[in-house]
Amino acid sequence: MLFMISVGATFLMTKTLAWSSALYLGFTVFCIWSAVDAINNLCDADLDALSDPSRAEFTKRLGKLGMLIMGAFTALSLALGAATLLPFVALSVALGIVFGVLYSVPPFRLRKTAYKPIVNFTVGAVPVLIVAAFFNVFSADVVSLILLIGVTTSVNSLWEDLADYASDSHSGSRTVPIIFGFHKGLLLTISLGYAMIPMMVFVGLLFQLGWVYYASLIALGTFVSLRIIQKRDTLFNHRGKDTERLHRLGKVLARDFVVTAIVFTLSLMVSSLLKINPVFP
Numbered sequence: 001m002l003f004m005i006s007v008g009a010t011f012l013m014t015k016t017l018a019w020s021s022a023l024y025l026g027f028t029v030f031c032i033w034s035a036v037d038a039i040n041n042l043c044d045a046d047l048d049a050l051s052d053p054s055r056a057e058f059t060k061r062l063g064k065l066g067m068l069i070m071g072a073f074t075a076l077s078l079a080l081g082a083a084t085l086l087p088f089v090a091l092s093v094a095l096g097i098v099f100g101v102l103y104s105v106p107p108f109r110l111r112k113t114a115y116k117p118i119v120n121f122t123v124g125a126v127p128v129l130i131v132a133a134f135f136n137v138f139s140a141d142v143v144s145l146i147l148l149i150g151v152t153t154s155v156n157s158l159w160e161d162l163a164d165y166a167s168d169s170h171s172g173s174r175t176v177p178i179i180f181g182f183h184k185g186l187l188l189t190i191s192l193g194y195a196m197i198p199m200m201v202f203v204g205l206l207f208q209l210g211w212v213y214y215a216s217l218i219a220l221g222t223f224v225s226l227r228i229i230q231k232r233d234t235l236f237n238h239r240g241k242d243t244e245r246l247h248r249l250g251k252v253l254a255r256d257f258v259v260t261a262i263v264f265t266l267s268l269m270v271s272s273l274l275k276i277n278p279v280f281p
Contacts, residue, residue: 001262002030002127003027003030004268004269005127005149005269006026006029007022007026008271009127009132009272011272011275012145013132013137017276025127025134028080029130031077031080032077032126034073036096036123038066043105043109078093080093086133089130089134091133095126095129096130099123112174117154121153124154125147127149128146128149140206148196151199152264156261158192161175161177162177162182162186162250163250165247176188186250186253189253209271210275212270212274216264217267219263223260224257227252231252
């Protein structure tokens, strides 16, 4: 997903099919994400044992190889950033790694706190920031794109918290759904998801994206809305009863949002491509 974000952002900022730069920046972002994900796997094996046993078992089987993979991706990310000879690109790459450490590594481990969405903001914002720094473009529309992608990953982190509610509760985490309660956290996350739609439309208008972008927004909004209407009784008439059913709904909606985020990212990349090279004149 982050690879597609980088490619799409490159097309939007250069207004050309700069494939070589797009692929280079996309690969750099992929390496950063891989390094951060490896750090998370190593440090969160205890949590994954409850929420994702297969992932925890895979990390355990890797052993010292997991540390080598993490170190290799971290070094490659920093090297790719330094190879551009652009200080702000190198700084942005390093920033992504630093926030990955703050997210997972003790004693920080912000992944277990209410600050997790703020840290996850950087997961989406840093890739676009790297592209902006590479081309030295920091206009109002680019800043809006950075904010949009950052907010998207922040909301996605709330869905992750809902899906991991049981393991987070068991481990003593203080994520937003645990602080507010699962039901209120679910309603809050849904509300934030809908609140993103005007921002998505605004970014589309700034970059003058075509009908494919807006058609995808309508389709995604309709998809989520139909799911909520279908499960409205569980969602809105919950009075502390049948919490298991509510938790199952949270996991379903969390999966739906992952699909929604991927499709939105894909539509953004395709729309940026079509803006430069339209299929229909």
